[in-house]
Amino acid sequence: MKRLLLPAAFLLAALPTFAQKPKVAENLVQYAHPIVGTAKMGHTFPGATVPFGMVQLSPDTDTLSYEQDGKYNPDMYKYCAGYQYQDKTIVGFSHTHFSGTGHSDLGDFLVMPTTGPLQLNPGTATQPERGYRSAYSHNTEVAEPGYYKVKLDDHNILAELTATNRVGMHQYTFPQSDQAHLILDLMAGIYNYPDKNVWTFVRVENDTLVTGYRQTNGWARTRTVYFAMAFSKPFTDYGSRNYGKKQAYRGFWGKFDQTKNFPDLAGEQLRMYFNFKTTAGEKLKVKFALSPVSTVGALQNLRAEAPGWDFNKVKGQAQQLWQQELSKVVVESPKKVDKENFYTAMYHAFLSPTTYMDTNGQYRGLDQNTHKADGFTNYTTFSLWDTYRALHPLFNLLQPKRNADMVQSMLAHFDQSVERMLPVWSHYANENWCMIGYHSVPVVADAVLKGNAPFDANKALDACVTTARTQRYDGIGEYMQLGYVPEDKSGSSVSKTLEYAYDDWCIAQMAQKLNRQDIYQEFSKRAQNWRNVYDPRIGFMRPKLADGSFRKEFDVLSTHNQGFIEGNAWNYSLYVPHDPAALITLMGGQKRFIEHLDSLFTMHLPDKFFAETEDITREGIIGNYVHGNEPAHHAAYLYNWTDQPYKTQARVRMILPKMYRPTPDGLGGNDDCGQMSAWYIFSALGFYPVAPGSPDYALGSPAIHGATLNLENGKTFRITVKNQSDKNVYVKEARLNGQKLAKPFLNHQDILNGGELVFTMAARP
Structure with a gap:
């Protein structure tokens, strides 16, 4: 299967890179507000x-x-x-x-x-x-x-x-x-x-x-x-x-x-x-x-x-x-509120995962025995269903040493696990089994694909494969047998099928990089399983039963007992982050897809939606887009796979001020161990990792006037924004080291090489 996100021709090669001296930052602590x-x-x-x-x-x-x-x-x-x-x-x-x-x-x-x-x-x-x-x-x-x-x-x-x-x-x-x-x-x-x-x-x-x-x-x-x-x-x-x-x-x-x-x-x-x-x-x-x-x-x-x-x-x-830590990104804006939002988000993003070992390296393991971290810092508090999306990709960019240690902590967890699984949601030497998916996998894959793997990458791949073949966990046995999780065997079946398929794609990308062709072929095929829960008659993902039929009783707007978790069919039907182009084709082409995506942000939800959904508030919702629930975090960036990428720019700039403010009630949902904050950081800088496990970012619309990323490798990456204003939300052009980008995407290595990305903004698309 094709590797996301785009053919090589979509990106222009960067000019020879240059390094800048890191900017001396002002006191950035003053802008971060823990009360938010x-x-x-x-x-x-x-x-x-x-x-x-x-x-x-x-x-x-x-x-x-x-x-x-x-x-x-x-x-x-x-x-x-x-x-x-x-x-x-x-x-x-x-x-x-x-x-x-x-x-x-x-x-x-x-x-x-x-x-x-x-x-x-x-x-x-x-x-x-x-x-x-x-x-x-x-x-x-x-x-x-x-x-x-x-x-x-x-x-x-x-x-x-x-x-x-x-x-x-x-x-x-x-x-x-x-x-x-x-x-x-x-x-x-x-x-x-x-x-x-x-x-x-x-x-x-x-x-x-x-x-x-x-x-x-x-x-x-x-x-x-x-x-x-x-x-x-x-x-x-x-x-x-x-x-x-x-x-x-x-x-x-x-x-x-x-x-x-x-x-x-x-x-x-x-x-x-x-x-x-x-x-x-x-x-x-x-x-x-x-x-x-x-x-x-x-x-x-x-x-x-x-x-x-x-x-x-x-x-x-x-x-x-x-x-x-805050000085790893030095942002520029004439508005204090922009710095407050940005550095508060960085503060929250750098709270967890948390250190879990003594100064001598000893810690309690999943087997309840004492272990010693050899050559790495052991971490805990892995809310992976949330944080694989943007927080760990942010760490691969700004905290690569720590993220590599976090992966090694996950591999230690695997070694100590009697189930032979990577962590799902773990803390303090315990696995809580909270939420769905096996989302250690994209964290491991993202580190390997981005060259941040100072550990045995083949052993890490083996751990991912073993986890993905664990048949007794949460419908994986039926998923392997049928190509989907049947709703009459395991609840939240559509969400599980979609998320397993994405995790499988991550395994395939890692296997391809490591030249493990048998694994690549197996998991490339599994990564296509998302197609098995799409009902072309109604144009939505839909729960399927073990006999192969779609469940008859079905409400595309309901969040209750419809085969989804923290979402409904309307937003989860967009969850194929590893292959948006194929999803667009399956949904009937760009015109129909854009209509669906537009409606996500503009529709009016019935009152029953709020009555069913206890863990969100109306403040966290824009139309049917629920920013406080992570399955839709990539949605605004999907316009980049259509001929209307300017809508990504408009949506992102609309979401940012609605969901983030420097006030006690300034978050539009649970911060989820930093995932909400990581979304803000990426989006404010002007790009976002739609599919961790890929080295590519989708461009959005930067909300700051400029920024310097001081990278651990000693390089700096400069973001310059021309004609920035509240009205100029559209990107007229983007240039990487002087060369105009042909498509709205950026490669991770281009950032690590150091250089400059210049956005020129405009009031109209």
């Missing part, structure tokens, strides 16, 4: 972390139970990141968070400073006075990359947070008090399933050091996190309460009063407190290190990354790390 996406559906967190850091130290405005009165608590979905901007109280500050997901876990080791009579219950949002939570105001809240500050009004305490990779650092400025406390809540967590806490253990090593661990059974069914907690001054005394149904074996331990000043604690549901006497304006500092392996590992991480107590120094180092 913390309202409504963004599900981001505002707290302190470093790029790809293991610690995300952030405020939680509520810690709810998964069940309420024995039923699912619908409010849980709002708190995937633990924080909602409209809330009036803060419960405390926990050390692990997902960014922008539609599901959650984590929220480990919640710390809360208080004054006055000791309260160990967090209280509720409606009755905060009954617990240790506190009211706060956004007027005293500051959220910057690597730094967070807020005044806890009920306790008159100024809270400040910063972080290294593996250590969260707290600084609490207390009033004068003989009743100052620090609460350590080991029960609290995000998405608290019934009996989520399996066990907790705490050892008070001395009056300034505490170690321990927490085991949970939540979204990740077996997760253990170790910690070491150090105080800048000794506590006067301490105590604990065990609220769990399960108690540690009393036996001989019953001789002791374990609620007060007892150094060796264990139980299912523990809360601890540490008491202090403080003077007015006194700063109590806490360092909290994490480890996936042991308390010894946590202590080593603490000593290696945060040896002193200089809070401002740690904050400065964190923000310098962010400046370094």
Whole structure:
């Protein structure tokens, strides 16, 4: 089968490349706003972390139970990141968070400073006075990359947070008090399933050091996190309460009063407190290190990354790390809002995947044993159904070393997997099996096809092939036998068929590059399976049954039980990113295809669509185009395969300001571990990876006035935009190193070689 995206004649060869000295960037940290996406559906967190850091130290405005009165608590979905901007109280500050997901876990080791009579219950949002939570105001809240500050009004305490990779650092400025406390809540967590806490253990090593661990059974069914907690001054005394149904074996331990000043604690549901006497304006500092392996590992991480107590120094180092990463793209615009949107997107894109190993390279593997990363950084938090589309291609461009390490982390996952599969959605040494497809494959293929594979590429291909032949996973057996997933055997069957076919195409491209012709032939054929769920009578993809017939009951607009996931037939019928030209032909040619694509953005959805779709809001929808749900992220770029590429330019420039704003509610859907932000970054620069696994990008319409990409290979790639304005959304011409591009596409190697892409904009197509 033909290799996407276009014949070689479609691209003009670049002129001899040239390198430029990287531009010295201004302070870019000032433009990145962690508060963006913390309202409504963004599900981001505002707290302190470093790029790809293991610690995300952030405020939680509520810690709810998964069940309420024995039923699912619908409010849980709002708190995937633990924080909602409209809330009036803060419960405390926990050390692990997902960014922008539609599901959650984590929220480990919640710390809360208080004054006055000791309260160990967090209280509720409606009755905060009954617990240790506190009211706060956004007027005293500051959220910057690597730094967070807020005044806890009920306790008159100024809270400040910063972080290294593996250590969260707290600084609490207390009033004068003989009743100052620090609460350590080991029960609290995000998405608290019934009996989520399996066990907790705490050892008070001395009056300034505490170690321990927490085991949970939540979204990740077996997760253990170790910690070491150090105080800048000794506590006067301490105590604990065990609220769990399960108690540690009393036996001989019953001789002791374990609620007060007892150094060796264990139980299912523990809360601890540490008491202090403080003077007015006194700063109590806490360092909290994490480890996936042991308390010894946590202590080593603490000593290696945060040896002193200089809070401002740690904050400065964190923000310098962010400046370094943000400076990989230096954008130019006379409008501050453009820089705010762009660098906030870069900030969110560089939050995950997260580091998952100690400073000595040790980490817990999928087999629950201790492993050591040899020659690479081990990462976790792989939301691959989302991030294969644009986030990992962005990393191949701006973070190639990290992306190669992420692929090696996936290959380690494969080696440790009893199912012999690459990750689907994994975190903290667990596979969650969330969403569909085997989308590690395009991540691996994209790295190999773009020359970013400092690992055994043939072994990686073998892992991809083994994953794609795993017959007992999610309809793959029927897919291999019938050429499609039958709806009466496996739900979301059309989405699975389409996504498997794309993943298979990625395997074929990798096999071709590695001269594995048998694999190339097998998976090139499988990549055509998308044709098997297209119904030419109605012009849409449609669920098929095991007997080969299309299902009779079918609604092209409904998202409920129609063979699709996070989409309907209207938008999923456009999901053939590896062969748009063939799709256009099958749908009846350019005229009919353009009409279908136009309608996606202009049609009016019936109210039942919104009633069926719980995980999106009307703010995230343009016509039937749902930007917050990733299956349509490539759709606006498909006009480039027709004779009306100018419509891609208009659509992209329309989507950008509607879906992205530098405000708490400024994301038109969950950020999904950076995928939404990666879409913004590519689109604002003027190009997008429609089919990862191909070295080609489709051009759009740049939304900035210029940009310099400072690449890891030492080259720079310059984007210059002439006649830029809000009205001039159409590309009159694009020139690469002086040569006019004949078609609206750009090759990855052209960027890596360094050079200049010049867009000339116009008000009309």
